[in-house]
Amino acid sequence: MLFNSFPFIFLFLPLSLGGYFWIGRLGSLTLSKGWLLLSSLIFYGYWNVVFLPLISISIMVNYLLGNRLHEVRCNQRLSRIFLYFGLLFNIGLIAYYKYTVFLMSWLPPSKLSVWITQLLHPDNIILPLAISFYTFQQISYLVDAYRGVIPNYSLLDYSLFVLFFPQLIAGPIVHHYEVIPQFNRLRNLLFCQKNFAIGCIVFVIGLSKKVLIADSLAGWVTLPFNHAAELSFIEAWTAALSYTYQLYFDFSGYCDMALGLGLMLNVKLPINFNSPYKSTSIVEFWRRWHITLSNFLRDYLYIPLGGNRLGESRRVINLMITMLLGGLWHGAGWTYIAWGGFHGVCLSINHIWKKVGFYLPKQISWLVTFLAVIIGWVIFRAQSLGDAGHILWAMTGIEGILLPGKYRGLVSNLEMFGIRFNNFPSLDYFPGGLESIVILFIVTLWVVFLPNTQELIQKFKPRWWWSLLLGFLAMLTLLSMSRVTEFLYFQF
Template identity: 35%
Template sequence: MGRAFLLGMSLWFYGYFNPAYLLIIVSSVCINYLFYLWMSRLQQQDNNKFRKPVMIFAVAVNLGIIGYFKYMDFFIENVNAVAGTDWPLKHIMLPLGISFFTFQQISFIVDTYRGQVPKYDFLTYACYVTFFPQLVAGPIVTHDELVPQLLDTSKKKIDWDNMAKGFYIFALGLGKKVLIADVFGGAVNIGYGNIATLQATNAIVVMFAYSIQLYFDFSGYCDMAMGLGKMLNIDLPLNFDSPYKALNLADFWNRWHMTLGRFFTRYVYIPLGGNRKGNMRTYFNIFIVFLLSGFWHGAAWTFVIWSVLNGLLVIVTRMFKKAFDAMPSVLGWLICQVYFSMSLVFFRAARTRDAIDFFKQIFHLNFTSIYKNIMTAFATPGLKFLLDGSALANSLPLIYAAIYYVIALVIIIGCKNAHEKMVAFKPNVRSLLWTVVLFVTSVLSFSGISTFLYFNF
């Protein structure tokens, strides 16, 4: 596939959501390429005096762009709250995936300063930034992972094995999103729309429903990106490695959104000193990384609280590593999953007040039956076709919900992840039928517009 054609299709894909986004991403690409040329020229001139200031300025410009589009209203709201002012909000449109393609370019700028980037023409650079499978929700790809593949002429030929693998993984990701994540999302929306009436049982059901929704939503997108890349003979880095199989939160964060973790490790944690300056400095550096991760996810204090909660337990896990390692595996897994699911209440809640009210519903310990309107969110056409009219009619809503929770748990714990499946994939009639059935079922199950949750970040 020619790079010009790939760039055109990537920009069309991005602009399809909103043509106004194109001006932002094209401007961002052009500005950062000029910074790259500037630093490359300074390097050729062996002018080390100005290379670092240019790099800092380039990073500041990128962060300023994110700050304006993503955090301006958040800043105004907090200034108004603290200072008693009444500045009007800007209601700025948040460009799709701006955090992803900006962080990707920041990594490129810093690597250029470090002398790790060879000479790239503008077309190659633009294709690297805008490569559509991972443009709007990651993974965050480094230049050395993607650019050599884009320049490899052998990858321009159709590889039918890669096409089969890619379509299989794409269908798998689409199924995760449509057939599982969106179903749990229906129950989550009902629950968070009626927090005051939940009571303990329903709050717990909704809390774990969101944990499952987020898992399959993000996992599904990562699979689809990986599958699309494979169909184009491009191998994208692993971004999601069965995090819910982790036995502690430190291991969990090594498996979840791995390329974002890698970004913060390379460009924040290690420059701050990493683990080279004693335990207290290490814990501080970890805390900073998680704090920044919270702000990266969204302009709200709920995301900051969520990130701080996770950062604190990761620090505790490192401080008492021997004790955590000595725990029975089941206990370690339960602590990790329950703690993370509880932290996600802040991640999902629209306001901090809503999250607190949600926890009040749980800790009042007023256990009741599960509300029927929450359970009916799981009444998909397939289950209704199989079970309606049976002798269990009165219990069907509960059965629907139980089936989905069991299926989700079996997939999370007992199945290989998409990368493992892709490695083991063999094109045959059975895999073809499975792929087609999964893809068609997913398409026929579209019930409305439901974007991926990470599109918001």
């Protein structure tokens, strides 16, 4: 079930909220949490009920392992055995469902590869929804249990921690200590007008980002990236910027909706998105983009590898390992690995520059960072490394600046000023021509200078014009939901 669907907004959400607060009037935490858990199971099973047993088995195995780690925490050897078994179980699950086909593409034709194919049946593997997110969430739980920093939670608490529907599908990746104590507060069972109002506002803003902006930009992305070798300079930049903003508004829209839904239920989820395109360094970008994933990679991979404690060379190696695995987490493909490696190189350069005392003016730092992010997104979105190379090469303008056919009349005037153009492109990918440049320029100003949702909410005061504006925005968004589109991060 998708947040941006009529069944969710007009059926599932009213029933789940109404049932939760009606049961909450009885004062029973167990019944209220049970209702939320049932709602979350229905929410997850709506997409494909076949994967309910898988996520249920994953929850049960990790819960039991967590309990064993809690019980034997004084026995270092036994604790490590249980931890390694848990890591192997979780990584094995995600490796089978997400990486089997990719890994088997490396195998040369042989009897062994035929036998493995017959054993694993890769053509029949369907990627379970949210497996990347709930796997990482449970790995963090097991590691914390090994470290002895978790209490002995009940199965109900743990299951709700993993399945809580506002954050289940695409994050944020929450820690047990961030949400389980909130599930056990009696006052959270009571309807709170302030939390509900703010939650609705945040949800509407996020929904409008997804439906009105991200989905509108999708048409400017798919066709150009499918014909990467034939793009002109302007078409390549239009496609790159369109995807840069499509992913931005799609993911920030989801994060807003998740936060809003949590607030409606009196649960405060961690902020996962904080205007990343305002960053003046790649380090800052990763502190603002998918914050909970960045924190997970830092706390459970980069620091255990040694972080920056073993010298500068080791820090670069640790950064590269972390970002390569972070790229692979997003998808089974060389483009994702290359994207992670590219960001690993950028982060390493950033740290080296800072160490030697090299600084750029703020505006230039922003521009360099933003260009690096755009280059990374081209690699990330391209269907192959070859396609990424074609698009990036076209973006350089080395082979000339090509205009769409509808603007051929401008050429003679522009050539008077010494601006030369190659032949016009044979395919008219350019969506809307110069109008697209204006729209993308306005969007750039928006993401760089305007306040984000969290900043708006901090300044929010109930006013009649707020109600009018949000009501109009909600109506426009609902009228624009002609078809249900998945969030981009669902595929990661």
